[in-house]
Amino acid sequence: MSLELLRRKDLFRQDAFWGGAWKPGNPDLKIEVLNPATLGILGRVPSLGQKETLEAIQISVHAFRDWSARPAKERSILIRTWSDLMKKNREDLAILMTLEQGKPLNESRAEIDYAASFLEWFSEEGKRVYGDLIPSHRRDTRIEVIKEAVGVCGILTPWNFPSSMITRKAGAALAAGCTVIGKPSELTPFSALALAVLAQEAGIPEGVFQVLTGYPEEIANTLIDSSDVRKISFTGSTRVGKLIMERSAKTLKRLSLELGGNAPFLVFDDADLEEAVKGAILSKFRNAGQTCVCANRFLVQKGIYQDFISLFSESVLKLKVGNGLEKDTAIGPLISEMAVQKVESHIQDAIDRGGKLQLGGNRLESGKLFFSPTIISEISEDSLSMREEVFGPVAPIYQFKTMEEGIEIANSTPSGLASYAFTKDYRKMQFIAENLQAGMVGINEGLISTEQVPFGGLKESGFGREGSKYGIHEYLNVKYVCIGGF
Numbered sequence: 222m223s224l225e226l227l228r229r230k231d232l233f234r235q236d237a238f239w240g241g242a243w244k245p246g247n248p249d250l251k252i253e254v255l256n257p258a259t260l261g262i263l264g265r266v267p268s269l270g271q272k273e274t275l276e277a278i279q280i281s282v283h284a285f286r287d288w289s290a291r292p293a294k295e296r297s298i299l300i301r302t303w304s305d306l307m308k309k310n311r312e313d314l315a316i317l318m319t320l321e322q323g324k325p326l327n328e329s330r331a332e333i334d335y336a337a338s339f340l341e342w343f344s345e346e347g348k349r350v351y352g353d354l355i356p357s358h359r360r361d362t363r364i365e366v367i368k369e370a371v372g373v374c375g376i377l378t379p380w381n382f383p384s385s386m387i388t389r390k391a392g393a394a395l396a397a398g399c400t401v402i403g404k405p406s407e408l409t410p411f412s413a414l415a416l417a418v419l420a421q422e423a424g425i426p427e428g429v430f431q432v433l434t435g436y437p438e439e440i441a442n443t444l445i446d447s448s449d450v451r452k453i454s455f456t457g458s459t460r461v462g463k464l465i466m467e468r469s470a471k472t473l474k475r476l477s478l479e480l481g482g483n484a485p486f487l488v489f490d491d492a493d494l495e496e497a498v499k500g501a502i503l504s505k506f507r508n509a510g511q512t513c514v515c516a517n518r519f520l521v522q523k524g525i526y527q528d529f530i531s532l533f534s535e536s537v538l539k540l541k542v543g544n545g546l547e548k549d550t551a552i553g554p555l556i557s558e559m560a561v562q563k564v565e566s567h568i569q570d571a572i573d574r575g576g577k578l579q580l581g582g583n584r585l586e587s588g589k590l591f592f593s594p595t596i597i598s599e600i601s602e603d604s605l606s607m608r609e610e611v612f613g614p615v616a617p618i619y620q621f622k623t624m625e626e627g628i629e630i631a632n633s634t635p636s637g638l639a640s641y642a643f644t645k646d647y648r649k650m651q652f653i654a655e656n657l658q659a660g661m662v663g664i665n666e667g668l669i670s671t672e673q674v675p676f677g678g679l680k681e682s683g684f685g686r687e688g689s690k691y692g693i694h695e696y697l698n699v700k701y702v703c704i705g706g707f
Contacts (some may be wrong), residue, residue, distance in 0.1 A: 223256075224263075224320070226546075227313050230431070231418060237434045238266045238417040239277040239402075241427030246273065252407050252434065257323040258544040259436050266410045266434040274402075274443040277431050281373040281400040282449050284428030289370045289398035297344040300395055303423035304340035307333060307388075307416070314384065314415055319545040321409045322383055323553040323590070324508050326545055336385035336416075338672040339688065346693045347396030365702040370398030371475055372451035374696065375444035377437070377465075378413070379456050380406035380556055381511045386516045387413055389687045390454045390477075391430060397696035399452070403432045404441060408556060410434045441465070448472050452696065455479070456513070459681050477685030477695050479513070479677055481610050482638030485631035486516035486651070486667075489624065490524035492643035493665070500667030501616070503604040504641060506540060507668075508616040509552050511560070514639035514661065516668065518600075518607055519618040526620045530537055530598055533616070534579055537594045540613050540677070542585060552614055554620040556592035562589055564613035567606045574601035581614070581621055608634060624649065632658045637679035641667060660686075 224233055236243040246267025256263045288296070307314060315329035322329075353366040374394045378386040383405060391401045405413035410432075417432045433440050444450050445468050454674040455465055462480040469476055486504060488497045504516040521529045547554040555561050561584060568582050581595030592614055600617040602606060607617065621627040631640060640659040644650060650664050660678040662671040670676065675686035685695050 226316050229310060232310065232415040233264070233314050233317060233411060234414040234418060235264050235266055236414075237269055237273070237432060238414060238421075238430040239273065239433060240280045241421070244312050252410075252436070253392050254321055254408070254410060256320050257556055258546075260589070262446050263321055264411065266407075266414070269433050269435040270439040270445045274433060274440050275447070277402050277433055278373060278447050279442070280428040280605060281431065283404055284426060285370070285373055285400045288395075288400055288426060288429050291398075293348045293350065293396075296358050296396060296398065299424050300340050300344040300347070300392060301418050303425060304337045304344065306423055307337035307340065307421040310419065314412065316546070317415055318383060318409075319553070321411050322380060323556065325550045325553050328508060329545070332382060332385050335670070335672070336388040339385065339388040342672040342688070343392035343396040343693060346393075346690060348396065350693065350697065356593045361705060361707045363704045363707060365704070367700050367702060368697045371698055372399060373402065373449055374452040374454065375400045375402050375404065375441070375450050377404050377441055377453065377455040377457065378406065380408040381508055381513070383409035383412035384416060386456050387416055389692070391608060393687070394452075394454075394696045395425070395429065395674050397693050399696050400429050400436055401431070401436040402444060402450070403430070404437065404444070405432065405434065407434065408437055427681055442468065445469050445474065446471065451475060452477075454685070454695070459683075462683055469611060475695075477687070478683035479685070479687065480638075480681065480683035481636055482513045482678065482682055483517045483608070483610055483634045484514055484639040484641060484659070485518045485520050485657075487627050487631060487640075487642040488519070488521045488525060488529055488628070489642070489644040489646075489649065490522045491649075492525065493646045494528055494532060496538050496665060497529065497643040500641065500643060500663075500665070501533055502536055502540075502667070504663075505616050506537070506552055506614055509555055509592070511556060511612050512612075514631050516616070516641060516667070517610055519630075520617055520621050520630055521618055522627065523620055523622050526618075530579060530596070530618060534596055537580065537596060537616075540594050542591050542593060552594060555592055555613060556590070558590065560613060564592055564611060564615055565607035566614060567609075567611050567613070568597065569596060570605040571597045574604045576600045576604065578616065602630065624652075628653065628656050632656075635681040638682035639663065639669065639678075
């Protein structure tokens with residue numbers, strides 16, 4: 222099973238896209254992209270650098286003059302057409318994503334729906350970028366506040382959600398009137414290039430949406446250093462986010478940073494046990510645990526601790542691990558050998574510190590990237606998995622006694638992206654929601670992402686919001702105008 226499954230073969234492009242054209246780059250500088258399920262070569266893309274990035278920036282600068290001046294409704298129609306084309310080609314886009322990223326096909330289909338929803342959402346929000354008239358302090362003046370597109374934007378996206386992380390950023394930017402240069406992960410470039418095919422088909426003008434492939438340092442640094450690029454939006458690790466923030470200070474560039482998480486999943490004694498386990502499965506094992514908002518630490522109150530472990534283990538044993546294109550697969554491969562080794566190191570550290578392996582804990586096939594879903598109980602508070610993102614199918618479970626203790630442990634990391642809690646007590650829900658230090662909180666719900674809500678974190682999980690009515694403001698400047706002489 223491979224690329225022959227695609228009905229539209231033209232969606233699989235091995236060239237980069239800038240200046241309204243598909244360009245192969247230097248034939249001697251190519252990046253091999255592997256299928257993580259088979260470790261076979263899926264294709265090759267250009268390894269571009271500073272020269273091509275500078276060229277793309279100037280093309281974007283030129284395109285911005287026309288794009289930002291167009292009526293919002295005109296931009297809206299083109300972005301909505303792009304969304305509609307994604308929906309029309311949903312199955313091919315999903316297959317392509319599973320081939321290069323590894324997630325089960327049903328998850329890929331859901332991501333394509335999710336990705337298209339951002340284009341649809343922002344195609345409408347672009348028509349609602351309202352300014353203000355402010356009562357003046359003098360009779361002879363009028364005061365206006367207008368909102369204008371920031372300018373050329375560089376968007377740097379990760380491998381774990383290779384379509385939705387692009388549209389969540391690009392949809393808002395384009396609707397605001399900005400032009401976009403996208404740099405997808407070198408591990409999953411084909412989903413981004415397929416989106417560029419559909420953007421061109423939708424009529425998005427030349428230079429408005431461009432996709433550069435290559436390794437991150439040279440392309441990203443060129444975008445960050447350029448004074449013509451007015452905004453960088455990045456999703457990735459906290460370590461890299463800090464480097465971007467430091468480097469962007471030279472040009473005082475606008476930033477949106479969606480960085481690492483360490484989401485606690487609290488289960489209180491009065492929780493609905495079956496619903497808590499259902500939410501835990503959704504939150505932890507989606508995309509093989511390779512999501513920034515997935516549950517990373519399970520904090521379970523003493524009275525329900527053993528019951529939760531028993532039912533959770535029973536449910537996890539039913540999850541099928543395998544190639545994402547195979548029927549009934551619930552967990553695909555991890556993205557790379559490095560990812561597997563990180564998971565193994567977290568498990569060994571937890572066991573060395575007194576953790577008890579309940580199930581899993583092993584690579585399923587030597588030399589492959591499939592890893593068994595793992596549960597570890599009696600986890601130590603100072604274990605790696607309590608302090609860092611695992612980014613894999615590992616569920617460490619810690620026992621707490623009181624609500625205050627549970628919330629204190631939940632807040633005990635520098636990260637603050639997402640948090641989850643299960644309880645039937647409404648008063649407790651309110652207290653938990655107000656006291657968890659996270660940008661997003663799920664109460665009795667393990668799946669919280671949707672286009673209508675503001676996605677983003679607190680503390681070292683970054684700043685800025687994506688999606689919702691707030692997302693488009695990340696790409697707008699506010700300008701005050703005072704008109705005299707009345």
